[in-house]
Structure formats: structure tokens, C-alpha cells
Amino acid sequence: MDRKTRGSVINAYLNYIKKKWGIEGEKQCRKELGIEEMNFKDGQYYQDEMVGNVLRWIGRNKGKGAVKDAGKFIMHNLGILSWLVRFTSIKTLAEKFPSNYSEVYAFGKCWVDTSDPKNLRLKFKDVGYYEEACWVWEGICEEALAMTKTKGTVSHVKCQLKGDERCEFLVRVE
Numbered sequence: 657m658d659r660k661t662r663g664s665v666i667n668a669y670l671n672y673i674k675k676k677w678g679i680e681g682e683k684q685c686r687k688e689l690g691i692e693e694m695n696f697k698d699g700q701y702y703q704d705e706m707v708g709n710v711l712r713w714i715g716r717n718k719g720k721g722a723v724k725d726a727g728k729f730i731m732h733n734l735g736i737l738s739w740l741v742r743f744t745s746i747k748t749l750a751e752k753f754p755s756n757y758s759e760v761y762a763f764g765k766c767w768v769d770t771s772d773p774k775n776l777r778l779k780f781k782d783v784g785y786y787e788e789a790c791w792v793w794e795g796i797c798e799e800a801l802a803m804t805k806t807k808g809t810v811s812h813v814k815c816q817l818k819g820d821e822r823c824e825f826l827v828r829v830e
């Protein structure tokens with residue numbers, strides 16, 4: 657399957673690594689993944705495997721919490737209109753998710769169900785094809801709550817990797 661993702665996503669994760677573990681951390685990651693000399697361009701598309709490799713590196717070396725934090729970081733820094741996000745509601749933000757998703761990821765499908773404003777559902781088809789991708793989306797949803805100053809919880813209620821038809825994240829708003 658041909659999965660492509662914008663370089664801006666890879667750059668954001670590499671920036672996260674650099675911010676957390678310094679230039680040495682980024683160097684180490686690039687070396688282990690064989691991308692030492694690669695210069696990813698924000699607007700260009702690359703194999704999503706590259707993103708997967710970076711996230712797996714974070715998971716392998718720093719654990720699940722660090723992968724979730726990478727999701728929070730990318731949501732905070734890459735979120736389209738990220739500064740505007742602070743003035744919007746979690747529901748409005750959720751409604752924008754699918755179009756934001758398709759602007760950077762050229763594979764899989766994302767849609768939302770906001771019919772119950774207390775239980776927002778974010779659904780993905782063919783997106784969480786490795787564990788760390790699911791962890792990252794959990795972090796992204798948590799950051800969406802934080803950025804909109806909304807109290808609530810996120811749970812990954814369905815997972816394609818566990819045999820469900822799709823991945824589903826439930827954002828429960830208090």
C-alpha cells in the first residue's frame with residue numbers, strides 16, 4: 657500500500673525529538689533510521705513508513721508516554737490555525753479534524769461524529785496500521801482538549817490493529 661505524508665509531519669516529530677533530547681537525540685535517531693542526510697521539505701510528500709520509523713524509534717527508546725507527547729507536540733505546533741484553536745470549542749475543532757487530516761496525510765480516512773456533544777467520536781480507517789500511530793492520535797486528542805481548555809478524557813475504544821473495522825477515539829467532555 658502506498659501511504660504518503662507531508663514532510664511537515666516528519667519535521668515536527670524530529671523537532672520534538674530535538675526539543676526533548678537535544679541535537680544529539682535527533683542525530684541518534686537519524687543515524688539509526690539511516691536518514692542522517694535527509695532534508696525533508698514541509699510541503700513535499702514522503703512514504704509514511706518514515707513517520708512510522710520515527711515514532712517507533714521514540715517508542716522503543718523513550719516509551720509510550722513519549723509517543724503520546726509527540727502527538728501533543730505536533731497538535732500544538734502543527735495544528736492548522738493553532739493559535740486560533742484556543743478560542744474555539746472542542747466540537748468545532750473536532751469538526752475540522754477530517755479536512756486537517758487530509759491536508760497532511762494522503763492515505764486512510766478520517767471522520768467525526770459530533771452528534772452527541774458530550775461524546776465526540778473520531779474515527780479512522782487504515783490509519784492506525786502500527787501501534788505507535790494509535791498512541792500518537794490519543795495524544796493529539798488529549799492536546800485538543802487542553803488547547804480548547806476543555807475538561808474531559810480520551811479513550812481508544814476501537815482499534816483496527818485489534819480486529820475492529822476501524823480505530824475510534826472517544827473524547828468524553830465533562
Ligand SMILES: [Zn+2]
Nearest residue numbers: 784790815823
Ligand atoms: Zn488503533
